[in-house]
Amino acid sequence: MPAAFIAGATGYAGREVARALAARGDVRTVAHVRPDSPRLEEWRARLACIGVEVDATPWDAPLMASTLATLRPDLVFCLIGTTRARGVKGPRTPAGRPAETYETVDFGLTDLLARACVMAGVRPRFVYLSAAGTGPDARTAYGRARWKAEEAVRASGLPWTVARPAFVSGPDREERRILERAGAIVFDGLLGLAARIGAPGPRRRLASITASALASALVRAALDPAAEGRTLERADL
Template sequence: MTPCVDDYFFQHRGHMIVVTGGTGFVGREICRALRAEGLPVRAVSRTPSTALPPEVEFFPADITQPDSLRHAFHHAQAVIHTVGIIRESSSQTFSQVHLEGTAHVVAAARAASVPRYLHLSALGTRPLAASRYHQTKWEAEQIVRASGLAATIFRPSLIYGKGDASTTQLATLLQPPLSWLSGGFLPIPGGKQATLCPVSVASVAESVVRSLGQSQAVGKTFDLCGATTTLGDLALAVAHALGRQPTWVENNPDIILLSIPWLWLTRRKPILFPIPLPLCRLFAAVTERLLPRPPLTTDQITMLEEGQVGDSEPARQLLGFHTPDLSHGLAAYLAPRAGGAADRRP
């Protein structure tokens, strides 16, 4: 990465950069990117992780417990807030994590006189959003804007990379033993109607770190997104990255069910097919009542119905944002090795 010419942070490397959620999927990558620039990093999280670079300082804290943050930002030159959840549970709600958590982090940053604050939100965040996820993300952004901190907000789309919650799960479902249990069939919610703009986690981390040295980024909100695709095409791309030769069957679920024996005998596996989103919503509504952790939530279906649309041109112009072609990005961590096993590189 080439730092900016006027980059105070890269020129004065004695200052600590704090990453909340530093042991999470995105937080870890940001910690690695900061360390690659020789910057001292403190990861704030509830639990430690062996996946962090050894030079990263760990500070145990819970953003929903403000007292635990009292000393987390000591001597910090910048705070990068990455904590968020995509589904609620009995112990973690969107309001607790996105609203209260952000308010606590902002208050602690102000108390520590932190001069720079970077905030990870989500693409689709806006006033009067349909999903509760995006509603609370918007309210969290408003807390940041009203804080008086020198803040920059990022709205990444679906973030993919090794250890993510989307492509990694798809890869697991497309491979043995789960593919044996499913007979090689995999339903895709919304199929090729649900639009996405996947972005690599490395690209997100690089843009976040670059913004530290950009005074022009203060007060700005940046979309970080890749080329538009669909959930169906993403699943096909994951299968191809794994070295599989999938079959896409575009038909109604009832017809596909009747055709399972013929499809299984005549088509290459895995066999992927769409499930209409109204049917997915019904399934999600039922499982939300029956299961403590349903595979799909109605809030997620709402976001799939809306699709993802973003404009990353401002980030490209100011921060040099770039995300690789989806097939190349997936192959970097999913492509089989010579022995046939999926890539397990760190």
């Protein structure tokens, strides 16, 4: 049976990918939860109910490589990332700055996971959840870190697929993100209006997507030979 390893499995997108893979019944699904998560045991119980195993390997390249060498996954989903608000509330560096930033988490952990696959001698399809608007000259630190992460994945030598949704949003997100949800609703409304007056392009490129619709698209792409080496924009998802 093929195996899948999901980093970021506790997130809005990650838990839907875990659910979608497990529901297939033909993929051994292993969800990664960080070992210091205060909700580790809760996640073990929740994920076990849907037939998903939990792995809590620390975010350390040799340790992660050892786990991957044992599991030998055919698919690796990298669905992690922090937010500015989490960074501000989280641990600090000795200089007093947030330790968890787009650079250290969104780029750093993606790069670590891709390198760990290479160290482990496995060649899974590496599916990276990036975001619309990334690029080397992106205006935000978020956009630049996501671009660096994409580049690390593409340069890893692994088979890869990158997905770039715009808003990932729906009423079913457990964590309350009022601004993100309101932004998605307003933005979708404007895109719908533009489509009705004859400009459907922006809606195809930028409409929000729910985690379950995104998960279906990511799983489909992960298993599709034609999606290898492709960067999927919103319209492809």
